[in-house]
Amino acid sequence: MKPKIYLIIVLLVMSYVRLRGQGTDSLNYQLSLKAAIDYALTHQTAVLNATVDEEIARNKVKETIGIGLPQVSASYNFQDFLKLPTTLLPGEFSNPPSDTPIPVKFGTKYNSTAGIELSQLIFDGSYFVGLQASKTYKELSVRNSRRSKIETATAVTKAYYSALVSTEQLALVDANLAQLTKSLNDTEALFKNGFAERIDVDRLQVLKNNLETERENVTRLLQLNIDMLKFQMGMPIQARLLLTDKISDIRSEPVAAMATDSTAYKGRIEYSLLETQKKLNELDFKRQKSTFLPTLRGFASASKNYQSDEFSKHYEQSFPTSVIGFTLSWNIINGGQRIYQMRTAKLTIQKTENEMLNLKNGIANEISAGQKIYLNSKRSVENQERNLTLAKEILRVTRVKYEQGVGSSLEVTTAETSLKEAQNNYIKALYDLLISKVDLDKAAGKINY
Template structure:
C-alpha cells in the first residue's frame, strides 16, 4: 500500500510539472512585429497559400512533362479455349466444291510483349501552355503575398484594438483611484458634519458605475486579445501579453500621398490583375495556335509468342518493330475556333477594363483614407485637449468643494464630464489607429 501511495504521488507530481511546463510554453509576450511574424508561420490561410505555391510548382513540372518522352509497356496473354473458325471458299478445295470449307487457324496459347515510345515534336498549344504554367506559378506567388498582407492588416487592427482597450483601462483605473480618494474624503467629512449624506451617495453612484465600466472594458480587452490570437493562428487558451505602447504607435510617421500618385503599382490587387491579364493574353495565343497542326513521333517494339503447349510457349518468338510520325490537323470544325479566339480577345479587353477601374478605385481609396486619417488625427488632438480640460475642471472642483466654496454637485458633474471625455478620446484614438492602417494599405505600404 505504501508503495502504491508513493507511486501515485510521484505520478501526480510529474503530471503537475508537465502541465505547468505546457502552461509556460503557451505564454507569449509579443510586439506588433512579433505578432505578425508569428502569424506568418501559424495562420491557416498563410499555410494554405504556401501549399498552393507548391501545388503551382508541381503543376508547372506536370505541364513540362507533357513534352517529354512517354514510354509505356504492355503484356498480353491469351488462352483460346476454342480456336476461331474461318470459312474458306470451296473452290480452294481439292476437288473444288460449291460449299465453304471451315478452317481453324492459330495456336491455343498466344502472348505479346511490347514497349512503345511517343514523343511530341510540335504542338502550338503546348508551347503556349509552358508559358502559361510559369505565369500561373507567378499568380500563386502573388496570391500568397496578398494573403500575407491581409493577415498583417488583420493582426495589426486586432493588436491596435487591444492596445486601445488597455489604454482605456489605464484611464479608468486612474479615474477610479481619484474617485475613491474623493469618496473617502467625503465620507470623512460627512462623519465630522462638514458634508451631507447625498454628497457621499452621489460619489458612490459614480464609483459603482465606473467599476462596472472597468469590468466591461476588462471583458472587451480579453475579447480583443482573443481576436488577436485568432488572427495570429495562436491557440485561444494561450496567454498573450502586448509589449508595444500606444504612444509609440501614435508617434510613427504617416506619409500622405499626392494627388498624382502612382501608388496603385505597389498594390498587390493591381499586380494580381496584371498577372490575370497576362494569363488571358496567353489563352488568346493558345486559341490561335489551335489552327496549327500537331506532329508527334513514335517507336515501338514487340515480341509475340505462340504455341499449343504452355510449357513450350516462350521457346519461340516473333519480333516486330516500327517507327513513324503522326501529323494531326483539324482543318474544319464548324467555325468553333474562330469564335473561341474572339471570346479570348474579349476576355483580354475585360481584363484591361478591370485594371483601369481598379486603378481609379485605388486612387479613390487613397484619397478617402487620407481624409479619414486627417479627420481622426484632428479629432484625437481635440479630444486630448478636452480630456486635459476635464481633468483640470475636476481638480479645481474638488479643491473648491474641500475648501467649502463649491458644491458636491459640481464635483459630480466634473466627474461625469471626465468620463465622457475619456470615452470620446478612446473612440477617436481607435479611429485614428484603424484609419492609419487603412491608409498604409491603400497606399501599398504594407508589403510582406
C-alpha cells in the same frame, strides 16, 4: 511497503506538475506588433494555404513540362482460346471443290504479346504556349500568397491596435476609479463629521458602482480583443499573450506620405494580380491562335508475339515486330469554333484592361479618402486630448471647491460624468486614428511582405 508507495505517488505528482508547468510556459508569449505579424506569417491558416498553393503551382509547371518529354509505355497481353475461332472458306478451296463453305480453325490455343512503345511530341503550338502560361500561373500563385500575407498583416495590426486601445481605456478607468474612490472616502468622512449630506455620498457611490461595472466590461472587451488577435495570428486561444508595444510609440511612427504622383497603384498587390491575370489572358489568346497549326508526334514500338498449343512450350518461340513513324494531325475546319474562341479570348483581355483602369482610379480615390480620414482622426484625437485635459482640470477644481465648502456635490458628480464622457470620446477617437493609419498604409501600398 507503504512508505515506498507514497514516495512513488509523490514523484508521479511532481512529474505531472512539472510537465504541466512546461506546457504552460510554452504557451506564454510577449510580442510586439512586428513579432505578432511574424508569428502570423508562419501560423495563420490563410498564409499556410497560400504557401501550399505556391507548391501546387510549381508541381503544375513540372506537370506541363512533362507533356513534352518522351512518353514510354509497356504492355502485355495473354490469351487462352478455350475454343479457337472458326473461319468459313469458300468450297472451291476444297478437294474436290464443294458448293458449301468449309469451316476452318486458325491459330493456336495460347497467344501472348509483350511490347514497349515510345512517343515524343515534336511540335504542338498549344504546348509551347502552355509552358509560358504555367510559369505565369506560378507567378500568379506567388502574388496571391503575398496578398494573403498583406491581408493577414493588416488584420493582425488592427486587432493588435484594438487590444492596445482597450488596455489604454482600462488604464483610464482604473485611474478614474482610484480618484473616485478617494473622493467617496473623503465625502463619507465629511458626512460622518456632519459636513456633508447623505445624498452627496450616494451620488458618488452610484458613480463608483457604474465605473466598476464599466471596468468589468472593459476588462472583458480587452480579453475579447486579445482572443481576436490570437485568432488572426493563428495562435491557440488558450495561450497567454502579453502585448509589449505602447500606443505612444505607435502614434509617433511615420504614416504613409501623401501620394502626389499617379503611380501609387503600382505598389498595390491587387494591381499586380490584375497584371498577371492579363498575361494569362494574352497567353490564352495566343493558345487559341496556335490551334490553327498542325501537331506532329513521333513514335517507336517493339513487341514480341508468342504462340503455341501447349502452355509449357509457350515461350520457346517468338515472333518480333518493331516499327517507327510519326503522326501529323491538322484540324483544318471545325465550323468556325476557333475563330469565335479567339474573339472571346481577346474580349477577355479587354475586360481585364478595363478592370485595371478602374482599379487605378479606385486606388487613387482610396488613398485620397484615407488621407482625409486620417487627418480628420488625428485632429479629433488632438481635440479629445484637450477635452480630456480640461475635464480632468475641471474635476480637480470642482473637488477643491467642494472640499472648501464653496461648491456642491452635484457639481462634482457632473464633473465626474463629464470626465467619463471625455475619456470615452478620447478612446473612440484614438481607435479611429489607429485604424485609419492602417487603412492609409495599406491603400498607399506600404504594407508589403
